Amino acid sequence: MFLLTQNPAAFISWKWQKISTNPSLLKHASNYSLSLRNCSSSSSSSSSSVPHRPKRYAVLGAGFAGLSVAWHLLQQGSKELHLCVDIYDEVGVGGGASGVAGGLLHPYSPKVKLLWRGAECWEESLNLINIAEGAFHKLGTKGKQDILQTGESPIVRRRGILRPAVNLKNMDTMIENAQNCLANCRIESIHEDAAQNLIPDLSVPLNLAFYMPEALNVNAQCYLQGLYLACENLVNGVSTLGFANRELNFHKKSVQSLVELEGAYDAVIVCLGARAAFLPELTKKLPLRMCRGVIAQLQLGDDISEEYPEHSPSILSDAWFAVQGARRIDLGSTWDWKSKNYSREVTAEEASEATEVLLPKASAVYPTIKNWTVTGAVAGLRAMPPLTTDGSLPLLGCVDECVVDGRHDCKYWLFTGLGARGLFFHGWLGKLMALAVLSSNEDLIPSELTSWKKHRMHQ
Ligand SMILES: Cc1cc2nc3c(=O)[nH]c(=O)nc-3n(C[C@H](O)[C@H](O)[C@H](O)COP(=O)(O)OP(=O)(O)OC[C@H]3O[C@@H](n4cnc5c(N)ncnc54)[C@H](O)[C@@H]3O)c2cc1C
Numbered sequence: 001m002f003l004l005t006q007n008p009a010a011f012i013s014w015k016w017q018k019i020s021t022n023p024s025l026l027k028h029a030s031n032y033s034l035s036l037r038n039c040s041s042s043s044s045s046s047s048s049s050v051p052h053r054p055k056r057y058a059v060l061g062a063g064f065a066g067l068s069v070a071w072h073l074l075q076q077g078s079k080e081l082h083l084c085v086d087i088y089d090e091v092g093v094g095g096g097a098s099g100v101a102g103g104l105l106h107p108y109s110p111k112v113k114l115l116w117r118g119a120e121c122w123e124e125s126l127n128l129i130n131i132a133e134g135a136f137h138k139l140g141t142k143g144k145q146d147i148l149q150t151g152e153s154p155i156v157r158r159r160g161i162l163r164p165a166v167n168l169k170n171m172d173t174m175i176e177n178a179q180n181c182l183a184n185c186r187i188e189s190i191h192e193d194a195a196q197n198l199i200p201d202l203s204v205p206l207n208l209a210f211y212m213p214e215a216l217n218v219n220a221q222c223y224l225q226g227l228y229l230a231c232e233n234l235v236n237g238v239s240t241l242g243f244a245n246r247e248l249n250f251h252k253k254s255v256q257s258l259v260e261l262e263g264a265y266d267a268v269i270v271c272l273g274a275r276a277a278f279l280p281e282l283t284k285k286l287p288l289r290m291c292r293g294v295i296a297q298l299q300l301g302d303d304i305s306e307e308y309p310e311h312s313p314s315i316l317s318d319a320w321f322a323v324q325g326a327r328r329i330d331l332g333s334t335w336d337w338k339s340k341n342y343s344r345e346v347t348a349e350e351a352s353e354a355t356e357v358l359l360p361k362a363s364a365v366y367p368t369i370k371n372w373t374v375t376g377a378v379a380g381l382r383a384m385p386p387l388t389t390d391g392s393l394p395l396l397g398c399v400d401e402c403v404v405d406g407r408h409d410c411k412y413w414l415f416t417g418l419g420a421r422g423l424f425f426h427g428w429l430g431k432l433m434a435l436a437v438l439s440s441n442e443d444l445i446p447s448e449l450t451s452w453k454k455h456r457m458h459q
Helices: 002-006 008-021 023-042 044-049 064-076 118-139 168-178 192-198 220-235 273-278 348-365 367-371 422-438 452-456
Strands: 055-060 083-088 156-164 188-190 209-218 246-251 267-270 289-300 314-316 320-325 328-332 372-384 395-398 412-416
Touching: 055 064, 064 083, 064 118, 064 220, 064 246, 064 412, 064 422, 118 220, 118 422, 156 192, 156 320, 188 192, 192 209, 220 246, 267 422, 273 372, 273 412, 289 348, 328 348, 348 367, 348 372, 367 372, 395 422, 395 452, 412 422
Parallel strands: 055 083, 055 267, 083 246, 156 314, 267 412
Antiparallel strands: 156 209, 188 209, 289 328, 289 372, 314 320, 320 328, 395 412
């Protein structure tokens, strides 16, 4: 108390330094919150001479959602603001579903209809991929350049995705939908011969395929590492963006409940994917369904010389082919709606069940898959949101009332339910989330993404 009344600014800075350098003090930081409140009311007359204390944000989870939010928090806040972001992830960067994702990115539904806010989401995802690419390039000697233009990329494995039509029923709808595509992610409706020029041996049962030349196949783990590196570059002043007062800490630590962090942060953003629903404060309050997916990893047999051509696109059908290279393909994915298993490890039994499901679907569009051998499998747990009139949309918003009864000061935020489209949604929605958090204003998030709260949170 003596310090506080003598020199509030010094007290604030000392106390924050102690807390940020000693995680065990985080638990006791709620007392500090109280001190701060006292401090600001008792020293209001001299507030202009008191430097702002740092704004501290905790981002829980280092997948697509968490890293997008972290990047945008660091980058969006005003340049003068002293801003600290602590990321918590029990595994590390890409420890959940994001790290195993097939990496297919385009803005269309299975009936090739442009998804809700497709233009914004597509644009922001490309922007973040470029930022992650730029961070890798800074490690080397090359200057920053637009990688998506130049084509050189450690993150983008392959450009172009082809979807053969396999269902007569939806064909007219698909042809119509394809005409309303984005100018920067075109859909070309092509016949069998053109499709087979792109992918020799492709089967096009209905003599029609939809080709998206700008769609991407991203190396998800590599992308996440690049995005984290971009965050580090930004706080270390390596970035040209010129932010001086930024701090970033990574805590490889499991968060068991939100009250653990009470008092230590200006805001806590929960980006735990499917496992957001496992937090005691959120259990049974989120309209999420869990769905485990297994991806089979295939390799071309040594005795087969004909490889998957270098410029052939990836394939989307009842099964998808994420082409890793001339002799490696990831084949996905299964949909196990009953499972809550989030482990990426796959038992031999689960792998063989997945292969039995995936191979017939794959050979319906690419019969030569029989020449490929399954060499491994990985899995992840999707957080599937409910279907709305705008499609399946992620769940965003302030969840204070789940943590402390009667609280409405926008301290706890949720960003989950990215379903099977994490890459598509994470960029734009991560940006909106960061803007809402920085201004404590939930209204900056489109109501389509927060409307789930009306139905669920007050139950
Ligand atoms: C098999 C499969 C294939 C997919 N393919 C694609 C695809 O091709 N394209 C696409 O766009 N999407 C794809 N998806 C969907 C995509 O993976 C998800 O939408 C996305 O990963 C969700 O991101 P997230 O950040 O919300 O969650 P996650 O990536 O799951 O991140 C959550 C993070 O929180 C951490 N965590 C969890 N609990 C705790 C805790 N208590 N304490 C601390 N840390 C914790 C985890 O370690 C993890 O790193 C696929 C999903 C699966 C399962």
